[in-house]
Amino acid sequence: MKVNGISTRSVWREPDGVSVGVIDQALLPYRFATIRLATLEDIARAISSMQVRGAPLIGAVAAYGLCMALRVDASDENLERAYSMLLATRPTAINLKWALDEAMAAVRNLPRDQRVAAAYRRADEICDEDVAINQAIGQNGLRLIEDIARRKKSDAPVNVLTHCNAGWLATVDLGTATAPIYLAHDAGIKVHVFVDETRPRNQGALTAWELGQHGVPHTFIADNTGGHLMQHGLVDIAIVGTDRVTAQGDVCNKIGTYLKALAAKDNNVPFYVALPSPTIDFTVTDGIAEIPIEQRGAEEIANVTGRGADGGVTTVRVVPEGSDVANYAFDVTPARLVSGLITERGVIAATRGALAKVFPERANSAKYAPSGRSEG
């Protein structure tokens, strides 16, 4: 996608061929800056501090983290150590484990002197595959938007509501939830996006920023607004991303997604989830019981950051001193509230049968996955 008119991915190999560049998402939307990540520790820090965020991007960047660890020491012991360190950076998005497992599988049985090159090769492939998957998700989701546009009596835009940032910043390019939106916009279909603020980390500001860069009309709303808009017929479709989809189709995504799904159900608004297949975790079934939900620091809730009247970026506290604060980063939307899953292989039902039928190789390999690798 474009930043100031220049095509940009959200992760790239730097000219030295070994370090990677990423956009510092902690600075957006106030400042666009890139950072160079050159070591395993750089990568782990960037992921846990959310300079790098979004399930598919976390996975892709973590794969480069293994490459950097292997450059220093290509032994099995160091590989395992790096794997564990990267896996511990964020607990909820399964793409992290998927990408690390892919990179491990690419190098584990090779002699030490071939491991670095093989790891970089697989990490590059993961990036390219992500872009291709998102293109396919875009095409499949585009049909849903086209259908709504056709049914509209006027030339009013198709109103999409989205939560968090499942845009190109959260992936290598194009995004998941945003892919159908970008493709619709580029095809000349009138589309308008209601962007949830997504407290506490305000990923909605990232979504608004990237939609703005691409010229997609959008309206930024407080997190509590969606239900009201749906009651008044102002939302045609909700499309969100996800950090993990279980074998039975439960959807884990940014905190607040569940409430939007409930409101959508009550108002007959179709609620779709866009996902690349690496986001499916066939080893878990009941998302509420089994998916580890990340809890982050209290300061993310207690403080708000923004641009002050003097133009500087500033952080202020909005919670009384002494109040307890809880910061649950994700929630689970049960499959029964999901109208459909927009995948690279088509729009499918959020059911065990549909997921296993459309992704049989993933469903079957999960049964035989070594149990020692699942995080707690």
Ligand code: MRU
């Ligand atoms: O905590 P974040 O910002 O990494 O959470 C991101 C989300 O919840 C996204 O919706 C999800 O990762 C899908 S990104 C294509």
